[in-house]
Amino acid sequence: MIISGGKVFSGAGFDNRDVFIEGERFAQASTGECLPQDMVDASDCWVLPGLIDVHFHGAMGHDFCDADDEGISAIARYEASQGVTAIFPTTMTLPVERLIPIVTSIAAHSAGEDEAAIAGINMEGPFISPGKVGAQNPAFVRGATVAEFERWQKAAQGKIKLVDVAPEEPGNLEFIREVSDQVRVSLAHMCADYETAAAAFDAGARHMTHLFNAMPSLHHREPGPIAAAADRRDVTCEIIADGVHIAPSMVRLAFSLFPGRMILISDSLRACGLGDGTFELGGQEFTVHGNRATIENGSLAGSVSSVMACLRTAVTKMDIPLADAVRTATMTPAKALGVDDERGSIEPGKIADVVVLDNDLQVKHVILRGRLLF
Structure with a gap:
């Protein structure tokens, strides 16, 4: 899975970058082809650890x-x-x-x-x-x-x-x-x-x-x-x-x-x-x-x-x-x-729990252990 286009929490602030997930864990980068259904568009959104x-x-x-x-x-x-x-x-x-x-x-x-x-x-x-x-x-x-x-x-x-x-x-x-x-x-x-x-x-x-x-x-x-x-x-x-x-x-x-x-x-x-x-x-x-x-x-x-x-x-x-x-x-x-x-953080190797918030800080997506919940 790739979470793309979001403002990703880095610990000190937010970085504009993609987040890669392999199985239930965050990955350094994608190691294979990512199908459209495995792409999460987080454009103009905040991407936080669960x-x-x-x-x-x-x-x-x-x-x-x-x-x-x-x-x-x-x-x-x-x-x-x-x-x-x-x-x-x-x-x-x-x-x-x-x-x-x-x-x-x-x-x-x-x-x-x-x-x-x-x-x-x-x-x-x-x-x-x-x-x-x-x-x-x-x-x-x-x-x-x-x-x-x-x-x-x-x-x-x-x-x-x-x-x-x-x-x-x-x-x-x-x-x-x-x-x-x-x-x-x-x-x-x-x-x-x-x-x-x-x-x-x-x-x-x-x-x-x-x-x-x-x-x-x-x-x-x-x-x-x-x-x-x-x-x-x-x-x-x-x-x-x-x-x-x-x-x-x-x-x-x-x-x-x-x-x-x-x-x-x-x-x-x-x-x-x-x-x-x-x-x-x-x-x-x-x-x-x-x-x-x-x-x-x-x-x-x-x-x-x-x-x-x-x-x-x-x-x-x-x-x-x-x-x-x-x-x-x-x-x-x-x-x-x-x-x-x-x-607690979005880092390679950690459990891939993610919440994507819109600009009103409302929950838009939840990824739970590498799986898109909604």
Whole structure:
């Protein structure tokens, strides 16, 4: 296959060049005759690597915590249709008896030819703070233990790539020290001050979950965990740029504080892709009105936007340069989660996942593992 005439994301910007695909991989050049049906015209379009979402819970009426294979397929199919070609299904704060079958079902899933690939699993909770649960269920919050994490990882066939921890809770700093060489640890849903967050980074944490949300804010005398992360050059930070969770000026501030270290996520719920209504999240109900999802107490429950929609919002409504926004949904998450040898950029030898956007940043074509999806 040849994708011709497009403006191809290069990492730093965009180049006018053709993209060659042989089988499921990008190639240096075409090694044989390319038939007309294998030509994709990307004239005046943006050609991006398939997007990666490292943090989201569901879509199209399904949630990964349902532990249902057909539901996983429906979610992965929807994501691929949005140009999101690699996903990290994300769990909730639940009892271990529920978490084990959830990660087992995700690890056992085999992606269909029209489904985004599962590149790993993200464990959001239960090792969080009862004071910053957000839409998580406080009844199931508990301290971090290596034994419980090892049970998850065994059931997940080693596919857990990210685990969330509130560092100020008793025993959690020691947990970070013990597992940070096995999995990327993210600070999340926390009440930690600057010193505690800094200690967590010293212990091996290298990530922050949905920056600004469910954590102390920046303050000039009490700088908090955001400033602690900004002081480190090896810490990546997620951000939800759906136009609801964070004001545009704060998104721009985040990109300035963490140059090259931002990761765009959707944190989407089962309501993503559907309209208004009432839905379930981790045993609690949430209501969707327009682009806003809230639980009964008014707290935001997550988003109803795909990461592609968040990228579009970041560029068109928040003044984030397109190349910067693309990097946060491709190269940066791929490197942070250890899948950059296969994904995140358009380079010979890597998996041929491509999304072609028109000038309005709407999805025109998706190539999934070397196959034209549409």
